[in-house]
Amino acid sequence: MDVHLTIHGRHDLAGQLYRQLRTAILDGRLVPGERLPSTRDLALQIGVSRKTTLDVFERLIAEGYLRPRAGSGTFVAEATEGLRTRTPAASPAVQLASPTPPARTFDTPWNNMPAVLPMPRANIVYDFVGGVTEKRLFPFDVWRRCVAHALRQQARGRGGYHDPAGDQALRLAISRYLAFSRAVVCAWADIVVTHGAQQAIDLIARVLVRTGDTVAIEDPGYPPARIALQALGANVVPVPVDAEGLIVDALPKHAKLVYVTPSHQFPLGMPMSLARRAQLLDWAQRHDALIVEDDYDSEFRFDGRPMESLKSLDAAGCVAYVGTFSKTIFPELRIGYVVPPASLVAPLRHAKQVADWHSESLMQAALAKFMLDGDFSKYLRRMHKEYAARRNALLRHLRGPLAPWLAPVPSAAGIHMAAQLQTPLPEAELVKLAERVGVGLYGTARMYVARPPQPGLLIGYGHVNVAEIDTGLGKLAELLATVAT
Ligand SMILES: Cc1ncc(COP(=O)(O)O)c(C=O)c1O
Structure with a gap:
C-alpha cells in the first residue's frame, strides 16, 4: 500500500x-x-x-x-x-488530508542528459537489438547449482560487509581467465569487481576526472560512457575514428582520459590496428593520460588471431582494462571488472565502497564457482560456435539479397555487426518499415557526436538464432524490394 x-x-x-x-x-x-x-x-x-x-x-x-x-x-x-x-x-x-505541497523543480544536469540506448521493443518478432545475449542456450541447471552452492556458503558466513574490491575467488577466476584469453597478466588483488562495465567507467572517471577536465571519446561511440563522463562535468571531446580505430593525431592535447573500444569499435565494429594501438599507448605515456580500454565483447572472435589488448602491450602502466560478463552471460547479472594501473587500485576500491559498499556477494560467489569449475569456458566454446553461425547467416543476407540497401562494416569480433545504408532511404524510415514485418532494427546515427552521422544500423545477433535471422531478413528483403530502391 x-x-x-x-x-x-x-x-x-x-x-x-x-x-x-x-x-x-x-x-x-x-x-x-x-x-x-x-x-x-x-x-x-x-x-x-x-x-x-x-x-x-x-x-x-x-x-x-x-x-x-x-x-x-x-x-x-x-x-x-x-x-x-x-x-x-x-x-x-x-x-483532513494535508495540502499537497507545490511541485518543486530541482535544477540538475540530469534533466537534460540524453537517453542512454534504445530498449528492446515489444511488438517485434525478429529483434536485432544490440547488447542482448542468447539466454535460451544458457545452462541454467548448472547455474542453479552454482547459486545454491553460493547460498550455502553465505548461510555459513558471518554476515556484514565484504571486500569492496570483490569476492576473492571471483577475482582469482577472472585473473586466470584474463591471462589465458587476453594475455592480461594480473594478480587477483589487481582487480576491482563492479556492477558491469558501466560502473567501472563511472568509478574510473570519479577518481580521476574533475569538473572541466578534458576527456576524449570515440566518435561515433558508446553513449553510456559519454554520458557518464558528461555527468561529472568533464569537457568531453569526441575524436573521429577511421578504418583503423581512433585517430590518435586528432586527440586533444590536454586529455586526462581517453575512452576506447579497441577490440570491436562501438558501434562500427572494426578493430584498432596494431600501429594505432602503439601510437595511442605512446601518446598516453607522453601526455600522462589514462586509457580506458573497454573490452566488452572480445571473447567472440571469428576471423584471425586475437589482437593484443592495449593492457597487454602497456609497459608504462597507463591502461585501465575494463571487462564485463554482460556479453558472455547476460547483462542483468551486472558483473564487470576493472584492472587499473597499480596506483589506481586503492582509490577505485575506496570509490567503489563509497558508491555501494561492494557488488552483491551471492552472484559473485556463484560466478566464481561457474568459472573455476570450467563451466564458463565450456559455455563460451558453445556460444562461440553459435554466434559464428549467426554471424555467417547475417553476412549471407547482407552480401546477398540485402546488398542493394546495406553494406556490412568489416569486423572480426563481438555479437553485433554494423552495416551502412546504401540507399537514400533515411535510417529512421528503414527502421519503421522493418517494424511492419516484425523486424527490429536500430540506427547508429544517434551514436555520432560531432561528425555528420553516417546512416547505418547496429545489428545485434544475440537475440535471434539462424532460423530467425533467415526468416526476419528474408521478410525485410521482400518488403524493401517492393517499396524502396
Ligand atoms: C561498448 C560497450 N561497453 C560495455 C557494455 C556492457 O556494459 P555493462 O557491463 O555495464 O552491461 C556494452 C553493452 O552493450 C557496450 O556496448
Whole structure:
C-alpha cells in the first residue's frame, strides 16, 4: 500500500482513518485489487489500537469499499473502479488530508542528459537489438547449482560487509581467465569487481576526472560512457575514428582520459590496428593520460588471431582494462571488472565502497564457482560456435539479397555487426518499415557526436538464432524490394 496515513491528535481516531482510506480509494491512490496491510500491522504503523483498525475495516467492508479474502487478507473491492470519477473535493475526508505541497523543480544536469540506448521493443518478432545475449542456450541447471552452492556458503558466513574490491575467488577466476584469453597478466588483488562495465567507467572517471577536465571519446561511440563522463562535468571531446580505430593525431592535447573500444569499435565494429594501438599507448605515456580500454565483447572472435589488448602491450602502466560478463552471460547479472594501473587500485576500491559498499556477494560467489569449475569456458566454446553461425547467416543476407540497401562494416569480433545504408532511404524510415514485418532494427546515427552521422544500423545477433535471422531478413528483403530502391 503506497498511501501516507496521518493521525492528528487522539480525537476520533477511527473517523480519521476511515476518511483517509475512503478518500484514497476514491481518488485512485488505492486501486481495485490492492492488498491492505493487516489490521495488526496498520495499527502498529500509525499508532492506534487494533480495535480501531478492525472497526474501520469492518465499516469499509460493509460499505463495499473493501473486500476480505479468507486466508489472504483484505483488498480494495473491484467494484470501486466506477466510483473513481468522483472528485476528491466532494469528499469530506479531503479537508483532513494535508495540502499537497507545490511541485518543486530541482535544477540538475540530469534533466537534460540524453537517453542512454534504445530498449528492446515489444511488438517485434525478429529483434536485432544490440547488447542482448542468447539466454535460451544458457545452462541454467548448472547455474542453479552454482547459486545454491553460493547460498550455502553465505548461510555459513558471518554476515556484514565484504571486500569492496570483490569476492576473492571471483577475482582469482577472472585473473586466470584474463591471462589465458587476453594475455592480461594480473594478480587477483589487481582487480576491482563492479556492477558491469558501466560502473567501472563511472568509478574510473570519479577518481580521476574533475569538473572541466578534458576527456576524449570515440566518435561515433558508446553513449553510456559519454554520458557518464558528461555527468561529472568533464569537457568531453569526441575524436573521429577511421578504418583503423581512433585517430590518435586528432586527440586533444590536454586529455586526462581517453575512452576506447579497441577490440570491436562501438558501434562500427572494426578493430584498432596494431600501429594505432602503439601510437595511442605512446601518446598516453607522453601526455600522462589514462586509457580506458573497454573490452566488452572480445571473447567472440571469428576471423584471425586475437589482437593484443592495449593492457597487454602497456609497459608504462597507463591502461585501465575494463571487462564485463554482460556479453558472455547476460547483462542483468551486472558483473564487470576493472584492472587499473597499480596506483589506481586503492582509490577505485575506496570509490567503489563509497558508491555501494561492494557488488552483491551471492552472484559473485556463484560466478566464481561457474568459472573455476570450467563451466564458463565450456559455455563460451558453445556460444562461440553459435554466434559464428549467426554471424555467417547475417553476412549471407547482407552480401546477398540485402546488398542493394546495406553494406556490412568489416569486423572480426563481438555479437553485433554494423552495416551502412546504401540507399537514400533515411535510417529512421528503414527502421519503421522493418517494424511492419516484425523486424527490429536500430540506427547508429544517434551514436555520432560531432561528425555528420553516417546512416547505418547496429545489428545485434544475440537475440535471434539462424532460423530467425533467415526468416526476419528474408521478410525485410521482400518488403524493401517492393517499396524502396
Ligand atoms: C561498448 C560497450 N561497453 C560495455 C557494455 C556492457 O556494459 P555493462 O557491463 O555495464 O552491461 C556494452 C553493452 O552493450 C557496450 O556496448
